[in-house]
Amino acid sequence: MAADHNYTEASIKTLSALEHIRLRPGMYIGRLGNGAHAEDGIYVLLKETIDNCIDEYTMGFGKRVEVHLAERTVCVRDYGRGIPLGKLIDCVSVINTGAKYDSKTFQKSVGLNGVGQKAVNALAHSYRAQSVREGQCKLVEFERGKLVKEHKVQASDERNGTYIEFTPDEQLFGANFAFRREYIEEMLWNYAYLNRGLTLNFNGKNYKSEGGLKDLLTKKLTGETLYPIAHLEAEDIEIALTHGGHYGEEYYSFVNGQHTTMGGTHLAAFREGLVGTVRNFFGKQYDAADIRQSVVAAVSVRVQEPVFESQTKTKLGSTDMGPKGPTIRSFITSFMQQHLDNWLHRNPEAAETLRKKIEASERERKELSGIRNLAKERAKKANLHNKKLRDCRVHLDGKDKRAEESTLFIVEGDSAAGSLTACRDVQTQAVFALKGKPLNTFGLTKKVIYENEEFHLLQSALNLEDGIDGLRYNNVVIATDADVDGMHIRLLLISFFVKFFPELLTNGHVSVLETPLFRVRNKKKTIYCYSEAEKQSALHQLGKAAEITRFKGLGEVSPGEFKDFIGMGIRLEPVSLKHVTDTDDLLGFYMGKNTPHRQNFIIENLRVEKDLIEA
Incomplete structure (x- = not known):
C-alpha cells in the first residue's frame, strides 16, 4: 500500500466544543431530519430544553412550564x-458545565453531562436565554452558538425561572x-403523565395528568383490554399494564422522565419480572412468549446518575x-413479585382472564409450529430470499454506528426494485x-403469515x-406508486x-x-414537485x-433521479x-366487507382531479 505523504502535523486538528457539535451533531442529538419524524433533531432540541424545567419541578421548584411555537421559533x-x-x-x-454533577442538587436528573x-x-440559528432570580434578571443572546450580546443585570418583578428561545439552524x-x-x-403529554401535578402549557392549551401512567396507557390503547389496567406504584417506580386482543408486545418505558424509546435494562427487567411473577402466581411454567403476548405496559423508574447508551x-x-x-434487575423484579402478585390476588376475575389469554396463546403457538416449519423448508428449498x-450490510441488530439508519424499502414489482437498488446506499438501504x-389480512389469524409465501x-x-x-431495520419504508393501485398496496401492507x-x-x-409527481425543468435547472402546488411554484x-x-410510477424514475x-x-x-382508538374498528371499516357505511363515506368524500387542482 502506498504511503500517504500528505499525512503531516498539519493534518491533526483540534476542534472547539462548538465546532465539534456543529460538525458532528449526530453525536449530540442523534439525527438531523426535517421534522417529519418524532425523533428528528429539532424535537431533541426542544426535549433537552424542557428536561431542565422538569428537573427543577422534580426538585420541588415550579409547577408550570410554558411552551410557545411560532413558525420555527420555540x-x-x-x-x-x-x-x-x-x-x-x-x-x-460552555460544554461540561452544570449543577447536575452535584447529586445533592439534582438527585435523579435525566441530564447529567452538561x-x-x-x-x-x-445548533440554533438564534438563541436567547434569560434567568430571573430574586428580583433580578439577565438576558444573553447567541447566533450559531456564538455570544452576540450580553445584557446587563436589571431589576425585575417577574417570578423566578428560566426563559429559553431558539430557532433551529x-x-x-x-x-x-x-x-x-x-x-x-405527544412529548408534553408524556411529561404530564410522568410528573403528576405539573401543568405544561403549549400555545394556550394545558397538559396535565392526575392518573399518571394509567392515564398514559388509557390514551395509548387502540382496542379493548381483556381486564382493567393494573396500576402499581412505589418509591422510584411506577408501572401500568394490561393485555389486549392484538398480536405482539407494546411498551412505553421511561427513566427519570426521559422516554427511552429503545428500552434498556429497566425494560428487560420488567419483562423478566412479569414472566416470573405470572409463573409463580399460577404455579405453571408458561412460555415467556405466551405470557407477554398482547401485553401493553408503561414502565417508569427513577435512577440516580443514569447511564444511557447515547447522548x-x-x-x-x-x-x-x-x-x-x-x-435495576433485582429492584424491578422484586417490585413485580410483590405488587403484581398482590394485584392478581385482589382481582381474581382479571387473573382468570389472564390465564385464559396465556393458554389461548399457547394453543395458537403450538398450532403454528408445524406450519412454521413447512414454510421455512419451502423458503429454503426455493431459495426465494435472494429474489x-x-x-444491505448494516442492520439494527448489529453494533455498527449507522445501525439506526438501516432501512428496508418495500416496493411493488421488479421495475421499481431495479431503479431503487441501482442507486441505494448498499451499507444501510435494503429493498424488498x-x-x-x-x-x-383482515379477519385472518397469524397462520396466514406462514401459509402466504410473500408475508x-x-x-x-x-x-x-x-x-x-x-x-433488522430501524426504518420500514413503503415505497409504492402514487396511483390507485399503489395506494391500495399501501393499505394492505399497513393493515398487515x-x-x-x-x-x-x-x-x-x-x-x-x-416520491415526486412531476419533474419541471428548463436548460438550467430541474425541480421535482410532490404536489400540484409545488408544480405551479x-x-x-x-x-x-x-x-x-x-x-406515473417509481419504475419510470431513472436510478440517477431516484x-x-x-x-x-x-x-x-x-x-x-x-389518533386511533380501536384498530379493529379501523381495519373493519377500511378493509372489511364493502358495507353501505363505507360506500356512503366514499361517495361523500369523492374528489375529482379538477376539484383538487382548483383547491
Missing part, C-alpha cells in the same frame, strides 16, 4: 429557581424543516439504581420487492418471528402491520416514501415554457396509531 419558560445569573453564559454555552443545552445553542436541518405540533403534544438517551445502559443502590430481498398486491418472506426479512427485539406487528407502528418504525420560477414530466429521493432529501410520512 420559547420555553419555567418557574423554577432560575440559572444563577453569574453563570448564565457558561450554563448555556451537554444538552449547549447543543441546543450550538436551517443550514443544518434544511430549508424545509418544520415542527409538527402533534409530536410536540439522545433513548436506551438505558445502567445496571444499578444508584452508586449504593440495588441492581425478494436485496439486503412485492410481486403484486399482497393478501388482505412469510417479508417477516423473515424483518426478523420479526420472535418479536420486535430482533428487528397493524394486525400482526402493531409495535412497529407504535415505535415509529413504519413510513411511506413520498416551479413553473412560476422556471417559466411557463419549462418542460413538465408526470411520473438517488435524490432516497438520500439526504428523502421525504417520509410516518405511519402512526396515535
Whole structure:
C-alpha cells in the first residue's frame, strides 16, 4: 500500500466544543431530519430544553412550564429557581458545565453531562436565554452558538425561572424543516403523565395528568383490554399494564422522565419480572412468549446518575439504581413479585382472564409450529430470499454506528426494485420487492403469515418471528406508486402491520416514501414537485415554457433521479396509531366487507382531479 505523504502535523486538528457539535451533531442529538419524524433533531432540541424545567419541578421548584411555537421559533419558560445569573453564559454555552454533577442538587436528573443545552445553542440559528432570580434578571443572546450580546443585570418583578428561545439552524436541518405540533403534544403529554401535578402549557392549551401512567396507557390503547389496567406504584417506580386482543408486545418505558424509546435494562427487567411473577402466581411454567403476548405496559423508574447508551438517551445502559443502590434487575423484579402478585390476588376475575389469554396463546403457538416449519423448508428449498430481498450490510441488530439508519424499502414489482437498488446506499438501504398486491389480512389469524409465501418472506426479512427485539431495520419504508393501485398496496401492507406487528407502528418504525409527481425543468435547472402546488411554484420560477414530466410510477424514475429521493432529501410520512382508538374498528371499516357505511363515506368524500387542482 502506498504511503500517504500528505499525512503531516498539519493534518491533526483540534476542534472547539462548538465546532465539534456543529460538525458532528449526530453525536449530540442523534439525527438531523426535517421534522417529519418524532425523533428528528429539532424535537431533541426542544426535549433537552424542557428536561431542565422538569428537573427543577422534580426538585420541588415550579409547577408550570410554558411552551410557545411560532413558525420555527420555540420559547420555553419555567418557574423554577432560575440559572444563577453569574453563570448564565457558561450554563448555556460552555460544554461540561452544570449543577447536575452535584447529586445533592439534582438527585435523579435525566441530564447529567452538561451537554444538552449547549447543543441546543450550538445548533440554533438564534438563541436567547434569560434567568430571573430574586428580583433580578439577565438576558444573553447567541447566533450559531456564538455570544452576540450580553445584557446587563436589571431589576425585575417577574417570578423566578428560566426563559429559553431558539430557532433551529436551517443550514443544518434544511430549508424545509418544520415542527409538527402533534409530536410536540405527544412529548408534553408524556411529561404530564410522568410528573403528576405539573401543568405544561403549549400555545394556550394545558397538559396535565392526575392518573399518571394509567392515564398514559388509557390514551395509548387502540382496542379493548381483556381486564382493567393494573396500576402499581412505589418509591422510584411506577408501572401500568394490561393485555389486549392484538398480536405482539407494546411498551412505553421511561427513566427519570426521559422516554427511552429503545428500552434498556429497566425494560428487560420488567419483562423478566412479569414472566416470573405470572409463573409463580399460577404455579405453571408458561412460555415467556405466551405470557407477554398482547401485553401493553408503561414502565417508569427513577435512577440516580443514569447511564444511557447515547447522548439522545433513548436506551438505558445502567445496571444499578444508584452508586449504593440495588441492581435495576433485582429492584424491578422484586417490585413485580410483590405488587403484581398482590394485584392478581385482589382481582381474581382479571387473573382468570389472564390465564385464559396465556393458554389461548399457547394453543395458537403450538398450532403454528408445524406450519412454521413447512414454510421455512419451502423458503429454503426455493431459495426465494435472494429474489425478494436485496439486503444491505448494516442492520439494527448489529453494533455498527449507522445501525439506526438501516432501512428496508418495500416496493411493488421488479421495475421499481431495479431503479431503487441501482442507486441505494448498499451499507444501510435494503429493498424488498412485492410481486403484486399482497393478501388482505383482515379477519385472518397469524397462520396466514406462514401459509402466504410473500408475508412469510417479508417477516423473515424483518426478523420479526420472535418479536420486535430482533428487528433488522430501524426504518420500514413503503415505497409504492402514487396511483390507485399503489395506494391500495399501501393499505394492505399497513393493515398487515397493524394486525400482526402493531409495535412497529407504535415505535415509529413504519413510513411511506413520498416520491415526486412531476419533474419541471428548463436548460438550467430541474425541480421535482410532490404536489400540484409545488408544480405551479416551479413553473412560476422556471417559466411557463419549462418542460413538465408526470411520473406515473417509481419504475419510470431513472436510478440517477431516484438517488435524490432516497438520500439526504428523502421525504417520509410516518405511519402512526396515535389518533386511533380501536384498530379493529379501523381495519373493519377500511378493509372489511364493502358495507353501505363505507360506500356512503366514499361517495361523500369523492374528489375529482379538477376539484383538487382548483383547491
